[in-house]
Amino acid sequence: MTAQMLVQIPLLLMAGILLVPVIPTRLRARAARWDQGGVSGLVLATLAMAFWMLPRSLDASTTDPLVALAKFLTVPLLIGLPLAFSWPRAGFIVRGVFLTEFVATFFRLGWLYRVSPIRLCNNYGLGDQQRLGNYMLWIGGGLLAWLALKLLAGNFKSLSPSSSPGAPG
């Protein structure tokens, strides 16, 4: 369970991100018309992620080759690719909402996996589930700390100060 959620799915997602440069420019321009502010792509990625967070989806992907194939296709194409495509187009607020929910999801799932008295996936043991819960809490905490540090002391090149009122010298 830990390997599938924290290793396999993220690697598949990375594969989708790496696909962006090979998408023809014309196709990207057409898709961009349907992706104002990156919202459509991020919503698509979120819905696909929600599906692959369901325990029965994870279960089925380990026992049914067709579902496994669906996972190998949809995680890169419906999560990684739209994420990479839409992220640069998303504004600060859309990114903020996405990241807040992303961090909150790590905390919620981590907490859920730790306290659930039953196995949520039939193919994995309770120990694995609780270990995954611990890892997710740590990852959520790490992400939050990184975000806090970035916001407190980081550089934000995309938010140009020149176009704003009263910029300090």
Place this chain on the structure above:
Amino acid sequence: MSILYPQNEMLESRERMVLNLYLVTSLVLFLVMMVLGLLMRLAQGAWMDMSPTLFYQVMTAHGAGMVGTAALASSAVMWFFLRKYVPLKTSIFLANYVLFMIGAVLLLVAIFIGKFAGAWTFLYPLPVQSLGVWSVGSAVLFMVGFLIIGVGFLLFYLDAMRGVIRVYGNLGRGLGLQWLFSGTVDPDHPKTVVASTMVIIVNSLGILGGAVVIVMSLINAYDPEIALNALFAKNLIYFFGHVFINITIYMAVIGVYELLPRYTGRRWGMSRPFLWAWAASTLMVMIVYPHHLLMDFAMPRWMAVTGQVISYTSGLPVFTVTAYGALTNIHRSRMRWRIPAMLLILSMFGWAAGIVPAIIDATISVNHVMHNTLWVPGHFHFYLLLGVLPMQFAFMYHLIGRDTDRSVSRSDRLGFWMYLSGGLAFVFMFLAGGHASVPRRWATHFPGWQVYDQVASLSAALVIVALSLFTVRICLGLMHTPSSAEPAPAGD
């Protein structure tokens, strides 16, 4: 240029419309919630019949409504002044309002139709263990309402965060952290930006904590087998809840920094102690919440001790620099004693006096006997009724004023003194009740306790009359008087 109504505070018609929505809604909600509060005190004083079930519904609506409305009105103060220094989107400000209203409707439906009466703190597992008084669906609706309101405020803070980062580079620079130890403090660095940055940081984290515990409570509501650790859930709820209500004063105090110097005619400069105070409070406001859990014997001892120590110091830095700054600003200043100035001074008194009962209650040995008494409502009503709300009313009165105003009208003066005397009598009845060990959150009171409730009812009625005067005056003013968008010909 007008001193009271500077040009850079002009509102476009759309901005004014959205701001007016915030202000009118806040005033009406405050009035409705105060009437609910009065009904509770009347019922406790045996001057009115109210079933305990209805009492707890009213208590839940009063708590949730007052916390939400205080935050709504304070966010209007923050938005109005912060937009002078950083770019803010009116559409996001409007989105916060719309989401707030949707959430408020869900809360009211959950309470008055679904009969949810688990208090605004929705402490696990009470929402799902109602002994048949309300359904799980009602509890879910209530929590979803909170979730939606939280999303609205998160959008508002993200927009403010974007604005601060765009102008100052990052939140640390907005907070002035670069000047804590060395360097020359920029005397023109706006206090509004410092306060807003603190609010953005603290309340975004608070909302994140709330979003986690609410969704986990929702999972538990539909799958009771997933039992949560009640103490951990309570920690998260109070982290979110305490931060959310505490931050209303830190948003509203921006009005003091912006308006008081205009009425005194004196500059209120930036200083290193001011920056230190806000930096310290940024941290302390987040870790002070354990003072709500001092009676939970299972809490780690170090957390309880931290709760006590930080409670003594949490509000102190910002309060000290604000109160000291305000007093030196006023001293021999030829203050223009108009109604906004009077309300600002009242708010400083309410803030100062309102934190004293809290500090007393945060002492562990005192807390064990006082925390479940009316002493605690005495504290937060003092702090909110005579601290936060007067800051918000001062801002509203300022908006409808003109440079040419020379005196305070008789009705405003009457309203002010009624509000002050009624408010003081009302909160002292809570504190006296607490001193006499009257428990809080009890629908029915013994005859010996009812004198406090009866005096409080009369006082609350006085406050409601005063607020009605304020509401009529401010609403008419917002409709008929050119606000800061069209400054009247300068009279100074």
